[in-house]
Amino acid sequence: DAGVTQSPTHLIKTRGQQVTLRCSPKSGHDTVSWYQQALGQGPQFIFQYYEEEERQRGNFPDRFSGHQFPNYSSELNVNALLLGDSALYLCASSSRPGASGGFGAETQYFGPGTRLLVL
Amino acid sequence: EDQVTQSPEALRLQEGESSSLNCSYTVSGLRGLFWYRQDPGKGPEFLFTLYSAGEEKEKERLKATLTKKESFLHITAPKPEDSATYLCAVQYGWTEGNKLTFGTGTQLKVEL
Numbered sequence: 083d084a085g086v087t088q089s090p091t092h093l094i095k096t097r098g099q100q101v102t103l104r105c106s107p108k109s110g111h112d113t114v115s116w117y118q119q120a121l122g123q124g125p126q127f128i129f130q131y132y133e134e135e136e137r138q139r140g141n142f143p144d145r146f147s148g149h150q151f152p153n154y155s156s157e158l159n160v161n162a163l164l165l166g167d168s169a170l171y172l173c174a175s176s177s178r179p180g181a182s183g184g185f186g187a188e189t190q191y192f193g194p195g196t197r198l199l200v201l
Numbered sequence: 202e203d204q205v206t207q208s209p210e211a212l213r214l215q216e217g218e219s220s221s222l223n224c225s226y227t228v229s230g231l232r233g234l235f236w237y238r239q240d241p242g243k244g245p246e247f248l249f250t251l252y253s254a255g256e257e258k259e260k261e262r263l264k265a266t267l268t269k270k271e272s273f274l275h276i277t278a279p280k281p282e283d284s285a286t287y288l289c290a291v292q293y294g295w296t297e298g299n300k301l302t303f304g305t306g307t308q309l310k311v312e313l
Contacts, residue, residue, distance in 0.1 A: 086244075115300065124205075124288055124303030125245070138300055172244050179299040187233020187252060187292040188299045192244035 084109060086175050086193035094199045095163050103158040103196045107175030114156040115190060116148060117172040125172055131156055132178045163200045170195045204228070207289050207304035214311050217278045222307045224289030225271040234272050235301065236265050237288040245288055248274075279311045 087106045095101050107114050113132040117125035127140035131150035150156045154175075160167055174190035208223045226234070233252050237245035249258045251267040258265050262283065264275040274287055286308045290301040 088244075113299075117301075122305070124290070124305045125301070127300040127302070130300060140300065170242070174301075176299065187235075187250060189233075189235065189247060189250050190299075190301060191247055192237070195242075195244045197242065 086173055086191055088171075088173050088193040088196050090196060091194065092197045092199075094201065096201050097163055097165060099163050099200075100159065100161045101163060101198060103160075103171050103173075103198075104155065105158070105173030105175075105193060106155045107173075108191050111175040111177060111191075112154050113176045113178045113188070114150060114154065115174045115176070116156070116158045117174065118142075119170040119172055119195075121169075128158070137179075160198075165200050168198060168200045170197050205289060205291055205302055205304040207287075207307050209307060210305070211308045212310070214276075214279055214309070216280055216311055216313050219275070219277045219279070221276070222274040222287055222309070223271060224274070224304055226289075226291050226293075227270075228291055228293040228302070230294045232292045232294075232299075234267055235290045235292075236263075236272070236274055237290065239286045239288055239306070241286075248287075276309070279309075281311050281313060284309055284311045 089104045115130040116128040119125040130138045134150045145161045147159045172195045173193045176188040176190040204227045206225045236248040239245045249265040254269045266273045286306040288306045290303040
């Protein structure tokens with residue numbers, strides 16, 4: 083059973099450029115969440131997709147956008163890159179909110195991440 | 202402000218020296234608390250989900266417990282391969298979806 087996969091593993095960009103990161107969820111999951119993790123910090127929530135729509139968003143500017151495809155895979159796009167966007171970008175997959183019944187918590191499983199360096 | 206705080210920030214143990222990591226939270230409507238292990242440069246690896254106060258879960262040398270204000274990750278007789286950063290995260294509220302809010306982690310080093 084393949085776990086969560088992400089591509090590419092590493093990426094180097096310059097300020098002002100745009101980047102696209104990709105994620106395939108774990109088999110059986112339909113929900114994808116994206117997180118940004120700066121060095122020495124915990125992951126910060128960017129947004130969550132299920133049914134091909136953005137369902138929840140963290141405190142990130144509109145330069146961060148995403149997409150989910152019919153096969154549940156997802157892309158994270160970042161425009162006008164800043165030096166401060168350098169981080170490990172993590173994708174997590176889960177069942178959609180409420181799948182376990184009521185307001186029960188859904189466990190999220192993470193991919194290996196994409197290390198982005200902005201010069 | 203909703204918050205998750207982990208302590209200590211770093212911990213150095215000798216092999217076999219048991220200890221506990223703490224995760225305190227100040228959120229309303231906790232739906233679940235999660236523990237993850239993260240090795241340098243890699244994605245977090247899921248360890249446990251705890252849903253309600255009083256719940257306990259075990260896996261090999263690790264045991265997680267939950268109260269109404271905090272969670273503990275107990276490490277019994279650790280080995281060098283247990284060295285990693287341990288992250289705590291919560292899902293909470295009825296309008297927040299199921300995003301995870303993380304603490305900053307505890308960096309554990311187990312020495313021979």
